Structure formats: structure tokens, C-alpha cells
Amino acid sequence: xxxxxxxxxxxxxxxxxxxxxxxxxxxxxxxxxxxxxxxxxxxxxxxxxxxxxxxxxxxxxxxxxxxxxxxxxxxxxxxxxxxxxxxxxxxxxxxxxxxxxxxxxxxxxxxxxxxxxxxxxxxxxxxxxxxx
Numbered sequence: 001x002x003x004x005x006x007x008x009x010x011x012x013x014x015x016x017x018x019x020x021x022x023x024x025x026x027x028x029x030x031x032x033x034x035x036x037x038x039x040x041x042x043x044x045x046x047x048x049x050x051x052x053x054x055x056x057x058x059x060x061x062x063x064x065x066x067x068x069x070x071x072x073x074x075x076x077x078x079x080x081x082x083x084x085x086x087x088x089x090x091x092x093x094x095x096x097x098x099x100x101x102x103x104x105x106x107x108x109x110x111x112x113x114x115x116x117x118x119x120x121x122x123x124x125x126x127x128x129x130x131x132x
Contacts, residue, residue, distance in 0.1 A: 001061060002068045004044045012124055013040040028086040035079035039102075042072035043109070050110040 004010075017033035048065035052058065084092055101122040108119035 001045055001065055009040060013037055028083045031079045031082035035076050038072050038076040042069050045069040047109040054110055
């Protein structure tokens with residue numbers, strides 16, 4: 001429940017992060033990369049918790065997924081704060097641009113529609129755009 005099962009998602013997440021840090025290492029870049037990894041990790045428990053709550057059921061997995069998602073999302077916000085604070089340029093602009101794509105993907109995921117065309121395109125476009 002805490003680890004994503006998508007094998008391709010690991011590469012879509014790790015490769016841009018590693019390449020970006022190799023080309024232009026910085027604390028802000030490390031924070032953005034850490035945030036990207038945390039966003040990837042938080043997707044699964046968030047999807048489970050919100051999906052169960054949408055169906056108006058609270059199971060033991062709902063509580064565990066909610067707790068795991070809460071910790072990961074808190075760490076993600078900390079990474080975003082570090083990135084915005086340490087960035088030399090306007091680091092929040094990519095977040096504003098990418099935010100709607102992430103919301104679209106999450107909206108499909110909590111309705112168990114994550115394998116449709118729109119969310120399958122929104123996720124892979126959101127992460128590299130954020131790591132720009």
C-alpha cells in the first residue's frame with residue numbers, strides 16, 4: 001500500500017531527477033527531486049484513502065493509507081518550501097502550471113479510472129514539467 005506497483009513510474013520519476021542533479025546540482029534541485037519522489041510515493045496511499053472515503057467506507061487500510069499519505073505529503077510540502085526558498089528563480093511557476101495536471105490525475109485515480117487516456121497523459125507530462 002505504501003509503495004507504488006507501477007514499474008515504469010520509477011523510471012519516469014528517477015531519471016529526470018538524477019539527470020537534473022547531474023547537470024545542475026543544487027539544494028533547490030535536490031528538494032524538487034525529493035518532492036518528485038515523494039509525490040510519486042504519496043500517490044498510491046492517497047488514492048486508496050480518498051477512494052475509500054469517496055465510497056463512504058473506512059477500513060483499516062483507509063486509516064493506514066491516510067497516515068502514510070499524510071506523512072509523505074507533509075514531507076513533500078517541506079521539500080517544496082525548501083525548493084522555493086533556495087531557488088534562484090521563480091520556483092513556484094512550474095508548480096502552478098503542473099498543479100492542474102496533478103489534480104486531473106488524482107481525480108481520475110480516486111474514481112478508479114487511472115488507466116484512461118487523460119490521466120495516463122497528465123502524470124507523465126506533469127513530472128518532467130515540474131522538474132524543468
